[in-house]
Amino acid sequence: MSVRCFWSSTARSFTRSSPAAPGLLCWRLLGPSSVTRRNMSSERQMDHLEKTSSNYRQNALYPAQVCGIMDESETVKRVRIAAHPDFSFKAGQWVDFFIPGVETVGGFSMCSSPGLLQREGVVELAVKYTKHPPAHWIHTMCAVGSRVAMRVGGDFFFNPSPSDPSVDLLLLAGGVGINPLYSILLHTAGLLHLNQASGGRDYKIVSAHLCYSAKNTQELLFKSSIIKACREFPDKLSCDLHVTQQSTDVDSHLQPFINRGRITEEELRAHVDPQRTLCFLCGPRPMIEALSKTLMDFGLPKDRILFEKWW
Template sequence: MSVPCFLSSAARSFGLPCPVAGLLCSRLLVPSPITRRNMSSKRQMDHLERTASNSRQNAVYPAQVCGMINESETVKHLRIAVHPDFSFKAGQWVDLFIPGVEKVGGFSMCSSPGLLQQEGVIELAVKYTKHPPAHWIHTTCAVGSRVAMRVGGDFFFDPSPSDPSVDLLLVAGGVGINPLYSILLHTRDLLQLNRTSGGRDYNIGSAHLCYSAKNTHELLFKSSIIEACREFPDNFSCDFHVTQQSTDVDLHLQPFINRGRITEEELRAHVDPQRTLCYLCGPPPMIEAISKTLMDFGLPKDRIVFEKWW
């Protein structure tokens, strides 16, 4: 893929260095022990402070918004064209640098590395808040807007063909679905690759998604998730939870919808201490409660990896 002319000009407008070699190439399958952050401070830390201890690539790449839709009443879904050297692992986030906005945004990719390889784009789904980067996306950003991005994060799923099979348990709250959706899409891509190659490449087990939101309108990507479950019924399953819905649920969603929060019984049914690898992303209280529950079930601490949505 050739480098679009806007990319080099965007780099100059940001005063950014050209993309550099030597990007981080460490691979995480069984994650490092969970690092718990101190949440006692009354001042909310910004994205760069919260993630200061996380791995980051060295290069900052110019990029350009090439598509926007409303994923829900509160969430904007962006397609962003990126530099040919840009790369990420399913589950990672970007530092988002916006012209004229002092604060740096931090948003998880909600697309797969496969989409990047095929089309040269990534996708972000950003909920409306008054935090300057999210506010800019909802009020100012348009197709053609130029930004810059740097990949970071130790929360990802990137198996090699030689890795043993694991069963994924993905637990999401609200917009915490974003990195888990990326992981789900990447797992689907690997299964599709296995299908075309005779099943001798990646050792993919099962993946179960527990996803909780206020109502069905806020369940992002639900149609695509259901489609993946139907494409690979022996590998994928999902349970959607709605916590504040008083209206009836659409008929096509009813088989997947549970009213109320994710239960211990549901989690227990998908935990095998020898095989399960769990990824959690959502509000901090949810993450801490579910992490404790999983460890009570015997899931080792080093097989639970989380990203807190603040």
Template sequence: MSTPCWFIWSAARSFGPRQSPATAPLCRRLLGPGSANWRNMSSKRQMDHLERTASNYRQNALYPAQVCGIMAESETVKRLRIAVHPDFSFKAGQWVDFFIPGVEKVGGFSMCSSPGLLQREGIIELAVKYTKHPPAHWVHTVCTVGSRVAMRVGGDFYFDPTPSDPSVDLLLVAGGVGINPLYSVLLHTSDLLHLNQSSGGRDYNIGSAHLCYSAKNTQELLFKSSIIEKCGEFPNKLSCNFHVTQQRAEVEPHLQPFVKGGRISEEELQANVDPQRTLCYLCGPPPMTEAISKTLMDLGLPKDRILFEKWW
């Protein structure tokens, strides 16, 4: 496995056995069991990551890992490149339990990279927003290139079609740092399109994918240049709209065709919903997730085709 920051791994530790999700209908088989994603996340007390995700699937193994790159994704978000154990694997949309030596609290961060990058380079990426929660605070104040951590993959919210699965259209709706798992799904979709193209149509044939992404301003739109680039590679398959709710500065020219003022509208959702073909992923603040879910159901999209991750 070729990567400039590869190093010798110690043996991975394992936890007790845990059962994988049962086989389910198509949309659940593609995206993971939907019932867990509809759980009620409201609480007067903010729950810890492990407590909040206790009912979710987790892999058995805890793998050692090492930070091999750090960059500022925005003023408040750091993006980590992490070299992982050769046996480490994940599905687009999943997260990791993030264990830091000397830090009691366990972090929970969604991958913002594709399984394809892991296969090619042995690398995953995480984008972590600054907060005072100990794992995120460590990322922003202590973490350096070379820092060693440990990770365990979990989550029932993912996109992992097989070549024989029926073609679907994806609607990805993100708010703020909720873009992380959906960016992973978008990158995986791009990889699937490239694979299908190179195989002459023998790999999974996705219909289309449209991303609606809302943030306060364009500075807080993570991965925006890469998203535009991916959409440009497959203009008939991939599309995106960025929504800014508190933009004061002038929008940069290269972003202008993609940026809309205000919240994600019912009209845009309606234009990208086919009740028979659409699978929708939602990830963002709970009030946004609940409002978008209701709108989608009012538009005729079945509840079991609306999958979401609510983390805060």
């Protein structure tokens, strides 16, 4: 079967079987308002479409197919998805995730880089187990070959051009909030590779530092890849990995990067230049609010502190 025929077949299958996208023609929707929503109640968590109703999102809804699943941790599955040839996104963005037979639309940040999509035609999502229907489906029913559909959204992304001024990136992550920041870190590493190939004449990335906090090393997602990237560009990329409830010894290869306890003010101060730092924050709401205040106290302008609070 040709690629074109495969995607045409996928679109027809999704149109017939998905109650979440009534009236879908090919892979276009009028927008989020075209999706039927239930009335909210005090017992129901506000769903993704409602939380992000004021955010940018594309009109295009693209069919896709799961091509790989792995356990990233005891509570997180990493899903690899073959994307439609016209699908594109910016590092840090999320997708509306439509599942045939599941009424609730999921919302998941991509944890892969745009470069992986360009090279291999796939995107990756890392989804923590919950009883929320889309996450529950991924952990209990999703399989290689499962057909879904995705629509890109979000105003939280890093997409520099070679003409942009020099920047120091500060990436602050808590728990599964690492997903969009890992995408940004991978994208940054990809841009640094381009700089190497051009002799440093392209993207003006001075440095990128990641502060990432989780309960324990098991829940530090992507830790090996993060450390590998930092070792590949030791003068450009660095990280501090924090564990707040570690009850076992830390593996020796991780020890140089591990800090016990939460991200500290002293650590942040060392990586803040009010004139050049651009900070991306993603994690629990109390963490975002506390760290944002600290950064502003250090003189970092509010418009250089970027975050989302929709999960």
